[in-house]
Amino acid sequence: MVETTGDSGFAVRCHGVVKIYGDDDSRIMALRGVHLEVRTGELMMLVGPSGCGKTTLISVIAGILDHEQGSCLVFDRDLQAMAGCEKVRYRAKNIGFVFQSYNLLPALTAAENVAMPLIINGVKRKEAVERASEILSRVGMATRVRSLPLELSGGQQQRVAIARAIAHNPRLIVCDEPTSALDHETGHKVMEMLKSVAMDGNRALVIVTHDSRIFEFADRIARMDDGHIEKVVDSPAEL
Amino acid sequence: MYYTALKLLVGDRSKYMGIIMGLTFASFIMTQQPAIFVGLMARTFSFITDLGQPDIWAMDPKVQFIDDVKPVQDTQLYRVRGVEGVEWAVPLYKGLLKARLENGNFQTCNVIGLDDATLIGGPAIMLEGRLEDLRRSDSVIVDVEGANTKLARTLPSGERVPLKIGGSLELNDRRAVVVGIAKTSRTFQSQPVVYTTYSRAMSFAPRERKMLSFILVKAKDVYDPVRVARRIGQATGLAAYTRDEFKALTVRYFLKNTGIPINFGMAVLLGFIIGAAVAGQTFYNFTLDNLRQFGVLKAMGATNATLLRMILLQAMAAGSVGYGLGVGAASLFGYMVRTSVLAFKFPWQLLALSGSGVMLICVFAALISIRKVMKLEPAIVFKG
Numbered sequence: 257m258v259e260t261t262g263d264s265g266f267a268v269r270c271h272g273v274v275k276i277y278g279d280d281d282s283r284i285m286a287l288r289g290v291h292l293e294v295r296t297g298e299l300m301m302l303v304g305p306s307g308c309g310k311t312t313l314i315s316v317i318a319g320i321l322d323h324e325q326g327s328c329l330v331f332d333r334d335l336q337a338m339a340g341c342e343k344v345r346y347r348a349k350n351i352g353f354v355f356q357s358y359n360l361l362p363a364l365t366a367a368e369n370v371a372m373p374l375i376i377n378g379v380k381r382k383e384a385v386e387r388a389s390e391i392l393s394r395v396g397m398a399t400r401v402r403s404l405p406l407e408l409s410g411g412q413q414q415r416v417a418i419a420r421a422i423a424h425n426p427r428l429i430v431c432d433e434p435t436s437a438l439d440h441e442t443g444h445k446v447m448e449m450l451k452s453v454a455m456d457g458n459r460a461l462v463i464v465t466h467d468s469r470i471f472e473f474a475d476r477i478a479r480m481d482d483g484h485i486e487k488v489v490d491s492p493a494e495l
Numbered sequence: 496m497y498y499t500a501l502k503l504l505v506g507d508r509s510k511y512m513g514i515i516m517g518l519t520f521a522s523f524i525m526t527q528q529p530a531i532f533v534g535l536m537a538r539t540f541s542f543i544t545d546l547g548q549p550d551i552w553a554m555d556p557k558v559q560f561i562d563d564v565k566p567v568q569d570t571q572l573y574r575v576r577g578v579e580g581v582e583w584a585v586p587l588y589k590g591l592l593k594a595r596l597e598n599g600n601f602q603t604c605n606v607i608g609l610d611d612a613t614l615i616g617g618p619a620i621m622l623e624g625r626l627e628d629l630r631r632s633d634s635v636i637v638d639v640e641g642a643n644t645k646l647a648r649t650l651p652s653g654e655r656v657p658l659k660i661g662g663s664l665e666l667n668d669r670r671a672v673v674v675g676i677a678k679t680s681r682t683f684q685s686q687p688v689v690y691t692t693y694s695r696a697m698s699f700a701p702r703e704r705k706m707l708s709f710i711l712v713k714a715k716d717v718y719d720p721v722r723v724a725r726r727i728g729q730a731t732g733l734a735a736y737t738r739d740e741f742k743a744l745t746v747r748y749f750l751k752n753t754g755i756p757i758n759f760g761m762a763v764l765l766g767f768i769i770g771a772a773v774a775g776q777t778f779y780n781f782t783l784d785n786l787r788q789f790g791v792l793k794a795m796g797a798t799n800a801t802l803l804r805m806i807l808l809q810a811m812a813a814g815s816v817g818y819g820l821g822v823g824a825a826s827l828f829g830y831m832v833r834t835s836v837l838a839f840k841f842p843w844q845l846l847a848l849s850g851s852g853v854m855l856i857c858v859f860a861a862l863i864s865i866r867k868v869m870k871l872e873p874a875i876v877f878k879g
Contacts, residue, residue: 377796
């Protein structure tokens with residue numbers, strides 16, 4: 257499934273990334289020249305106050321939002337320079353998503369939800385669902401493969417979302433507030449599980465969070481404020 | 496992805512039912528109203544349809560439709576018989592005459608006078624009696640609908656006694672005895688139909704210089720009826736039409752000179768617009784509600800082309816179900832009114848037409864939804 261070039265050791269390299277929302281009258285500069293590097297095999301957390309540009313930055317990194325200035329390389333590939341179809345294909349193969357509100361498709365079972373990235377990548381539905389069921393058992397959801405999202409608790413839904421994010425074995429996973437809708441204990445378990453199943457030497461995780469209780473899981477933490485990276489630290493104590 | 500599209504469609508039951516209801520309503524209106532219209536139009540030429548034997552109808556050139564009788568001279572019959580390609584030609588009288596019933600009431604009847612020798616043009620289905628019984632003196636055959644309703648006798652108790660074989664009525668002060676009951680197609684004017692022989696019809700009808708309403712012609716097997724009709728026209732100065740041409744002439748008259756097409760057209764148009772609005776709006780809302788889900792798929796790498804196909808499939812699937820239910824309901828309606836006076840005819844062309852209409856609604860609904868999805872920024876997935 258993995259089809260990436262880049263052996264620089266960096267999963268993400270952003271230099272001077274500027275993102276502006278709105279037109280002349282209502283311009284909002286969400287990113288003001290962001291410099292950030294995420295190494296392969298690293299779990300990077302992006303923290304900072306609301307509206308500082310964290311979500312905009314991971315949207316740019318994930319290739320689902322174009323930026324105005326600067327460059328953002330993902331495994332040494334500039335997604336913005338890619339043609340529309342190529343970018344979509346690249347994203348389908350190499351990037352996994354975990355969302356704050358899970359964003360599971362409510363009409364599909366847990367296994368069918370996890371199978372979606374595989375199906376998008378051309379795997380036959382039956383095979384995709386079988387593989388999805390295996391992945392669900394890795395996240396402790398073997399007994400709930402046929403459950404609909406509404407039949408699952410928040411923690412269970414997030415585990416399904418994590419299974420979906422890793423199903424197609426992407427090299428970069430971006431997570432937006434993965435624990436904010438969960439209680440402390442469940443959030444902790446989800447992070448333990450995320451780190452255990454998602455992290456390996458070839459993959460990088462970028463997690464946006466407000467939740468200081470999960471900072472301990474980060475390899476490095478980048479603190480953002482007002483559209484730029486304020487500092488990058490190795491431990492929560494340094495923040 | 497198509498499986499996913501269908502699951503997304505039916506997953507939200509209330510929205511799905513809303514879409515289906517809208518499309519079912521549109522399909523029903525688009526089939527039921529035109530079916531009544533087609534049924535009504537078919538009644539205008541049902542008398543021509545019932546007369547299966549002649550290929551050609553010859554008449555005065557000024558005749559505009561089947562009930563617009565402008566008699567020609569009897570001698571025209573012999574001229575037609577002399578035209579090359581004519582196998583046989585027989586006279587037919589058709590006129591509206593007042594019948595005096597046994598209770599003294601008057602009822603206008605459609606009197607048909609058949610060729611005395613051959614009785615060509617008689618009813619195809621005899622429920623009681625025989626067509627040949629028309630050769631008995633003063634005899635007539637009446638249609639069952641007329642016999643049971645407008646020609647029936649009402650007793651002082653209010654009970655209605657149908658006109659039966661042996662019963663009688665007066666046509667132009669001449670006694671007519673019922674010798675048979677026939678089944679005929681309902682006509683546009685819905686007058687009772689009274690069959691008799693041509694010569695007897697001449698005695699029933701008020702005397703005029705010209706009495707021959709139509710000349711029924713059969714073309715020889717090796718001749719093309721259209722060419723024979725043209726030849727009759729050239730040789731006699733009469734208007735001669737094949738059966739289908741005469742039906743078309745009749746329908747054209749009603750379409751042009753009555754408000755029927757406008758009235759039904761409005762109902763169908765209204766049904767189409769309301770159906771399109773309801774289905775389009777519901778489908779659009781359905782897509783809007785699922786925008787985040789489409790955004791998730793887009794973020795995960797689903798292409799616009801894939802999403803386009805998914806939405807089209809959803810629209811077509813909903814359209815097919817709605818169309819099936821609508822047509823089914825219209826068919827059920829037609830079945831339930833089959834014995835009533837309501838005209839209802841459901842040809843395959845109508846199914847194709849309404850099917851196209853429903854598909855048009857679906858494509859329209861899909862297009863306005865697709866535009867929204869195509870422009871969708873996948874970054875929507877990170878918004879709370």
